[in-house]
Amino acid sequence: MRPAQNPRIARAALALVSLALLAPANAAAGENEEMADLRRMVRELQTQNRELSRRLGALEGARAVQKTRPAAAPERPIPTQDTSQSRLARWPAGAQDYPKPVATAANPLPVFASPGAAPPLPEPRDTTGLGLEQRVKELEVGWAAQENATRQIIQNTLSKIGPNINSNLALSGTIEALGSRSRDFEGTTRDTLALSTVELDFDVKLSEWLKGAVVLSFDTGTGTIFPTSNLELAPGVDRFTLDRAHIEIGDVTQFPITARVAFGALPFGTTTGVQRLDTLSLVTPLTTEVFENRQTAAGLEFALPTPPLGPPPPPVVVPPVQPLVVAPLVRTFAQWLGYTPLPQRAVRLVPVTPPVAPPPFYGSFMLYKGSENLAPHRTRIQDFNASLGFRTDGHCGVPYDELRSSLVCPWEIDVHVDYDTSVFDSRFLELAYAPFQIGRVPGMAASAKARFGPFALVGEVNSAITEARFVDGPNTPTNPGTPRNITPMAWQFSFAYQFDWNPWITEIGQQGDFLSVAYSGSKDLAGVADRINGARTGFVPQRRLSVTVGEWPMDALKLSVEYSVDWDYPRSSGGTGNVARGVFGQIQLNF
Numbered sequence: 001m002r003p004a005q006n007p008r009i010a011r012a013a014l015a016l017v018s019l020a021l022l023a024p025a026n027a028a029a030g031e032n033e034e035m036a037d038l039r040r041m042v043r044e045l046q047t048q049n050r051e052l053s054r055r056l057g058a059l060e061g062a063r064a065v066q067k068t069r070p071a072a073a074p075e076r077p078i079p080t081q082d083t084s085q086s087r088l089a090r091w092p093a094g095a096q097d098y099p100k101p102v103a104t105a106a107n108p109l110p111v112f113a114s115p116g117a118a119p120p121l122p123e124p125r126d127t128t129g130l131g132l133e134q135r136v137k138e139l140e141v142g143w144a145a146q147e148n149a150t151r152q153i154i155q156n157t158l159s160k161i162g163p164n165i166n167s168n169l170a171l172s173g174t175i176e177a178l179g180s181r182s183r184d185f186e187g188t189t190r191d192t193l194a195l196s197t198v199e200l201d202f203d204v205k206l207s208e209w210l211k212g213a214v215v216l217s218f219d220t221g222t223g224t225i226f227p228t229s230n231l232e233l234a235p236g237v238d239r240f241t242l243d244r245a246h247i248e249i250g251d252v253t254q255f256p257i258t259a260r261v262a263f264g265a266l267p268f269g270t271t272t273g274v275q276r277l278d279t280l281s282l283v284t285p286l287t288t289e290v291f292e293n294r295q296t297a298a299g300l301e302f303a304l305p306t307p308p309l310g311p312p313p314p315p316v317v318v319p320p321v322q323p324l325v326v327a328p329l330v331r332t333f334a335q336w337l338g339y340t341p342l343p344q345r346a347v348r349l350v351p352v353t354p355p356v357a358p359p360p361f362y363g364s365f366m367l368y369k370g371s372e373n374l375a376p377h378r379t380r381i382q383d384f385n386a387s388l389g390f391r392t393d394g395h396c397g398v399p400y401d402e403l404r405s406s407l408v409c410p411w412e413i414d415v416h417v418d419y420d421t422s423v424f425d426s427r428f429l430e431l432a433y434a435p436f437q438i439g440r441v442p443g444m445a446a447s448a449k450a451r452f453g454p455f456a457l458v459g460e461v462n463s464a465i466t467e468a469r470f471v472d473g474p475n476t477p478t479n480p481g482t483p484r485n486i487t488p489m490a491w492q493f494s495f496a497y498q499f500d501w502n503p504w505i506t507e508i509g510q511q512g513d514f515l516s517v518a519y520s521g522s523k524d525l526a527g528v529a530d531r532i533n534g535a536r537t538g539f540v541p542q543r544r545l546s547v548t549v550g551e552w553p554m555d556a557l558k559l560s561v562e563y564s565v566d567w568d569y570p571r572s573s574g575g576t577g578n579v580a581r582g583v584f585g586q587i588q589l590n591f
Contacts, residue, residue, distance in 0.1 A: 163203075163591075170203045175589045178282070182582030185568045185575075196586070199243065208251045217243035252303035253356050260366070261298045267364060267387040268293055268418045269445035269462045270492075279458070280496055280509045280516035281546040282562045282584045287490040287520060290540055291445070291462045293426040297385065299366035303359035315351035318504040321512030327553035363388040363416075370425045375439035383425070383440065389416025395503070403503040407453045410503055418445040423464050429488065432528065432538025436470040443488075454501035456494075456508035463489035463523075473529040484528070490540075492520035509550065516548040526574035541566035542575065558588040 163170045176197035183189045198218035205211045219241050242263065250258025265271055270278050271288040279285055363386070370383040396409035403409050423443035424433055447460035464487050473481035498505060499513040509516065520543070527539025543566070550560035562584045569575025 168204060168206055170205075171200070172203070173200045173591055174198075175591075176586055178584065178586045180582055180584040182564075182580065182584075184580050185566075185578040187578070197588075198240075208254070209249065211248045213244065213246055214242070215244040216240050250301075252301070252359060252362070253307055254309075256302050256304050256306050256359070258301045259299075260301050260364070262366075263296045264294060266293045266295055266297060266366060266368070266385040266420065267416075268385065268420055268423075268443075269447045269460045270449065270458060279494055279518055280514060280550065280560075281494070281518045281548050281564075282560055282586050283544065283546050283564045283582070285492045285494070285518055285520045286522050286540055286544055287445075287460050287462050287492045290428050290488065290490045290522065290525065291423060291426050291443070292428070293385075293420065293423070295368040295370075295385075295425065297366040297368035299364060299384075301362070301364040303362040305359055305361075307356055307359065312356065313354045315353050316504070317349045317351045319349065319502050321498070321500045321502065321505065321552075323551050323553045324499055324513050326551050326559060330553065358391065360391055361389070362391070370422045370440065371430050371434070373434040374422070374424055374430065375437055378439075383421045385418065385420045387416060387418045389414065391415075400503040403453075406503070407455070409453060410451075411453070412451045413448065414450070415446075415448045418447075419443075420445075423462075423488065424468065428540075429538070433468075433470075435530075436472075436528070438468045438470055441466055441468045451508060453503075454498045454505075454508070456496040456498075458492070458494040460493075461489070461491045463487065473534065481529075486524035488525055489523040490520065490525070491522075492518060494518035511552050511555075513551045514549070516546075516550075518544075518546045518548075520544045526569035536574070539569070539575070541580070542569045543567040556590045558586075558590075560584075560586045560588070562586075 163172045165171050174197055176195070178192065178194055178196040180192040181189065182192070195218065200216045202214045202216075203211075204213060217240070219239055244262070244264040246260060246262030246264060248258055248260050252258055268291055269287050271292050272278055278288060365387075366385045367381055368383055368385065369381045370378060372378045391412070391414040393410065393412040395403065396406070396411075398406075398409065400410070419442070421442050422440040424430060424438050424441050441464050443462065443464040445460065445462040447458070450457045467485045467487050469483070469485050471481035472484045473479075494516065495518075496508045496514060496516040498508045499515075501512075505511070508514065522540050522542060525538070525540050526542075527536045529535070530537045544564065546562055546564040548560055548562040550558055552558050564582045564584065566580040568578050568580070570577045
């Protein structure tokens with residue numbers, strides 16, 4: 001039988017054993033926490049590696065499938081017909097005049113790309129020596145480039161369709177928004193923010209000999225964009241109206257005479273009834289504002305001599321004009337914010353077939369029925385409009401690729417004269433002068449459009465050729481009016497310059513950056529007294545100056561800013577003698 005132990009000794013021994021066991025237990029707990037962290041990191045790394053491996057396998061599998069597919073035949077370009085509405089658009093004949101591929105250090109791709117297939121995407125470089133994450137990134141960049149190239153190929157294919165709805169009908173249009181701050185002749189300052197234009201153009205082409213068009217436009221009914229009067233206008237009513245329409249039978253490139261029935265502006269000076277196509281300024285020139293005459297008319301048009309039959313001109317690749325201000329600033333700002341665009345495939349320039357050179361002599365004779373408001377018993381069709389013009393061009397006998405620094409060539413000139421039996425049938429003059437029963441007052445217009453290298457010039461004079469006699473003011477026995485004799489006239493001169501110009505540009509200001517200065521004036525248009533309230537009406541500024549700068553940051557988007565000044569007639573001529581100023585900004589979308 002073992003002897004009993006002392007209780008004190010037993011308790012002391014138990015305490016020592018407990019301390020000895022507690023110390024390694026605490027150390028083991030710390031080691032277990034570190035191991036748990038390491039195991040969690042390993043599991044996360046394994047999960048990341050599995051995800052990278054999965055992405056790598058998917059990319060390499062897709063690449064392998066693409067390599068096993070048969071190579072597609074090289075795409076051949078389909079020359080597209082130039083759709084420019086400019087009557088001056090023309091390239092010189094002869095293959096030696098067309099551009100050759102040129103590459104520079106700054107631009108390794110030829111400016112004038114070959115009409116063959118587009119260059120293929122570069123093959124991804126060898127990634128076997130790279131890490132897993134670098135290999136995945138390399139393949140993902142290549143995959144993004146391939147996806148973008150596919151989208152571009154689809155877009156290019158659809159662009160060959162263009163605006164065509166079907167084989168006979170094409171749709172295009174314009175949307176414009178305008179913001180301005182202007183002060184009128186009475187000293188009132190007005191701010192404007194408005195949807196100034198919404199236009200839908202339907203072009204119909206049933207054959208080379210039968211064509212037509214219908215143009216619908218949005219109208220707010222609030223008047224002109226540059227207020228020059230203190231008259232209180234009634235609120236406008238938003239509506240879509242028929243702006244222009246015509247039926248054309250014939251083809252002047254095959255036969256000298258065509259028949260035309262149309263609703264729109266009659267030829268008189270440079271006006272077409274579409275201000276944005278006439279000039280680059282936002283404010284309408286006084287010639288168009290005063291003498292734009294829209295009628296339903298029918299008649300004949302001609303162009304001589306008829307071009308000889310033959311193959312169309314060879315296709316030519318036209319180098320695009322690059323925007324210089326807004327687009328680069330936006331691109332730099334986006335990159336500063338961290339935006340990185342997807343890899344882009346170099347897109348070849350598509351060759352276009354230049355239009356057949358139009359005949360040099362052209363003209364028209366149109367019959368219309370004038371307004372019955374201008375004279376009593378005006379019930380028959382006895383008014384007409386006649387026009388005769390001549391156009392020519394040249395390139396100084398030098399190939400276009402040698403004219404990049406030229407300030408004169410290539411050059412184009414278009415001059416024409418117009419006659420109208422009743423200039424007071426214009427929209428502006430009829431609205432203001434119809435109560436005075438003026439009747440038929442004939443008028444003539446002479447204009448010239450020219451382009452010399454990067455410069456475009458327009459000069460025009462429109463005028464009545466006989467006096468209009470009437471009694472101004474309320475004509476009553478107790479308050480007889482004032483006899484007036486006026487011969488309305490308006491003129492304009494405009495100048496435009498194209499930045500980043502190249503000799504293949506046919507329309508100054510229709511791409512890239514441009515500057516325009518327009519100066520116009522009027523005579524005998526200080527206004528008359530309204531027959532109802534005696535207020536001044538029927539007046540335009542005596543002089544108008546507009547300075548416009550603009551840029552096409554994208555192919556179909558134009559931004560313009562303009563400063564415009566109007567000088568009124570002096571008080572001795574019935575005006576205020578004051579000056580009106582305005583600053584305008586516009587954004588225009590063409591589709």
